Amino acid sequence: MKEDMYSIKMRAVRKEKHISGAERIISEKEIEVLVQQLTARALGHSKGKPDFINITIQNIGNQAIEYIAPLNIATITVDDYFKGRECAIKALQKSGLSCKTSQAILNMLKTCNTMRGAILLDIHSLERLEPDENRGVRVTNIDWSFKIKEDLEKALEKKGLNNNHVKEAVALASKVSNAPGIVAELCWSDDPDYTAGYVASKDVGYMRITKLKPLGDSTGGRVFCFDSSKTSIEECIEYLQKKVTLIHKIPMIKD
Ligand code: PML
Ligand code: MG
Ligand code: MG
Ligand code: MG
Known part of the structure; x- marks a missing residue:
């Protein structure tokens, strides 16, 4: 049993x-x-x-648990967060978004802090779609399968990435990129002492960017980019919040 x-x-x-x-x-x-x-x-x-x-x-x-594959990880090292944000815009465009939409997504995160969940943004109207905008959409029921946890930690350790921020963000981003209608995600941490963030999508994988905000800044959070022509928002939210998903493979980790 x-x-x-x-x-x-x-x-x-x-x-x-x-x-x-x-x-x-x-x-x-x-x-x-x-x-x-x-x-x-x-x-x-x-x-x-x-x-x-x-x-x-x-x-x-x-x-029934859905077992999913992780996004592969790559890290882009930048000198400052201005360069980092340029890289983020390029990665969003590589994921299929226009320059204007990518810029709007970035601007949204600049003003965001201490939201428990993520912003869900319609890429056509640029309107927010969360039922409760103070709370945002909270992704739950996602983790690494305990069967691979040790190997995962070893693989991350080799690249100096074995910390909670990375482990949890890669798991979450892998589920999000698999959700119906989601085309890309932009995130940087709202922790004032953690400046890294990422763009994630099926096209670019989990693209870490070492600086996306200045040290000491407590803005941050997540924007999920949703294509409303593909599916209903209810279906997307249901998947993000309810479907129990475990990641069953170790990601490829590029330098
Ligand atoms: C990383 O370094 O790859 C993780 C960046 C995002 C972390 C988000 C958070 O911890 O709040
Ligand atoms: Mg958090
Ligand atoms: Mg998708
Ligand atoms: Mg945090």
């Missing part, structure tokens, strides 16, 4: 603002260790001590 799987989610809040969040999909025997890890993470966040930490453990049973 297949064993039950559990979704464990952590969320930490300070002065009513989101400071940290994470999710794992694991088996029962891993729950205790994960509770410890996620608690430590919430308490040690660069955005300060949380007023409350919420950890939720949900038995998701042995429902």
Whole structure:
């Protein structure tokens, strides 16, 4: 019999603002260790001590899990965030977006901070499509399969990329690029001490860019670019939030 799987989610809040969040999909025997890890993470966040930490453990049973392949990883090293943003625009264009749309997407992230979820943007009208704009669309039910976690960490370690930002962002971006109607994603972290970000799409893979904002800046978040001529927004949101997805392969990692 297949064993039950559990979704464990952590969320930490300070002065009513989101400071940290994470999710794992694991088996029962891993729950205790994960509770410890996620608690430590919430308490040690660069955005300060949380007023409350919420950890939720949900038995998701042995429902059909979708196993997906990861996007391959490449890193572009830039001297400053101006260059980084030029690279991001080019990568968005390579993913099929016009210059004007790519610029609009970038401008949107410049004014974004402490949103729990992502902006979902219609690439034709440039309108936001999330049902609740303060919250955004939160991608959940995504993780690396525990069977490959050790090998994944070794592969990332070799390239100096074995950290939570990268591991979680690649998993999330791989699910997002697989969602109905999504053509590309732009992200940089809202953590003031983490300046890297990425453009992700089927065309460019997971393209990391080492600087997309100045150090100390707490803007950031995610914009998912949605092609409304392909499918309905409901179908896309349903997939992003509900479908339980695990990544079953190690990504290729270019220098
Ligand atoms: C985040 O941690 O909030 C997003 C991280 C994005 C960049 C990750 C990377 O270095 O590849
Ligand atoms: Mg976050
Ligand atoms: Mg798609
Ligand atoms: Mg963060």
